[in-house]
Amino acid sequence: MYKEYSRFYDDVYEGKRLDELAGLWRDDRDFWLNQAKEAGSPILEIACGSGRLTIPIAELGLIVHGIDNSQEMLALLKEKVARMEVNPENLTYELSSMSGDDEYPSGFNLAFVSTSALQYLHIAEDQEKAFAKAYGSLKSGGKFITDVFNPNPEFITGWGEKILMKQSQSLSDPDTEIDWYCVPISYDGQTKILNMPNLFVFRRQDEQTELSMDVGYYCYSESELKELFLKSDFKDIKVFGGYNKEDFTQISSRIIMMGTK
Ligand SMILES: C[S@@+](CC[C@H](N)C(=O)[O-])C[C@H]1O[C@@H](n2cnc3c(N)ncnc32)[C@H](O)[C@@H]1O
Incomplete structure (x- = not known):
């Protein structure tokens, strides 16, 4: 899925924002950088992609390891690291899947999955494996944090046809x-998968091109996510409804959940 998307991922996520839509999209960067600072090194970013968060964490002087299952996204990360003043010992990465049978390195203070990436795991077996792997990666007292969207009925059905998430000016052009x-x-209540393609419209002078990317997001309820944390033996589970650590309510836009090993 990210093979094609990787070409313009940074443009969409890190390009200059032209418009910010209150509520639907909030900048998560400060939240994650604060969590990283609080936890201290070493940190594991699961599904790190092109390093949108991994790089600024390393730039804080923290030691961070990223895993992702897209070669293309890791290639972007590699290129960016080469251009930046990041000590290569502070930022390492490897090709690996959240739900693969391999184990992550261990001894981390913090492991996290941002940007709804956990919702790409569609079946219970893969989700449980992802939690078990995250648990195994942490030192005792370490924290695992996940960030998914809150699938309240309004979110799924009330948006109409297209929801504008963000408008940005391309970084490269x-x-x-x-x-x-x-x-x-569509939403399938049986599989709990929301079929929500991303549509990108590129506008340059009079030219307009479109690219659509099929994405199915597994919709976790708050209680189901908590169950996954508990099943993997995480303690002291906390939940926020947004990146300003708002209390979680049924109408929150996000479910940000954390547990301690
Ligand atoms: C929305 S991007 C987030 C990237 C980065 N964390 C960020 O905040 O910009 C989701 C990432 O999840 C990765 N991904 C999807 N499924 C995965 C899996 N099963 N294991 C590891 N990474 C996965 C994709 O390759 C992509 O880089």
Whole structure:
């Protein structure tokens, strides 16, 4: 899925924001950097992608290891690290899957999965494996944090056809503007998968091109996510409804959950 998307991932996520939509999209960067600072080294970022968060964490002088199952996204990370003043010993990464049978390195103070990436795991077996692997990666007292969207019925059905998530100016080509839409097509109550392709519209002068990427997001309820934390033996489970550590309510936009080993 990220093979194609990797080409413009940074443009969409890190390009200059033209418009910020209250509530739907909130900047998570400060939240994660604060969690990283609080936990201290070493840190494991699961599904680190092109290093949108991994790099700033390393730039804080913290030691961070990223894993991702997309070669293309890791190639972007590699390129960026080469261009930046990050001590290569502070930032390491490897190709690995959240739900693969391999184990992560261990001894981390913090392991985290941001940006709804946990929702790409569609079946219980893979989800449980991801939690068990995260648990195994931590030292005693270490924290695991996940961030998924809150699938309240309004979220799934009330958005109409297209939801504008973000408009940005391309990093690589300042003359190009990108509109990023999510298009919730269907929700299957049995599999709990929300079929919500991402649609990207690239505008450059009079030209417009579109690219759609199929994405199915598994919709965790708060209680189901908590169950996964408990099953893997995490203690002291806390939940927030957003990146300002708002209390979680049924209408929160996010479910940010954390547990301690
Ligand atoms: C939305 S991006 C987030 C990247 C990065 N964490 C960020 O905040 O920009 C989701 C990432 O999850 C990765 N991913 C998807 N499924 C995965 C899996 N099973 N194991 C590891 N990474 C996975 C994708 O390759 C992609 O880089």
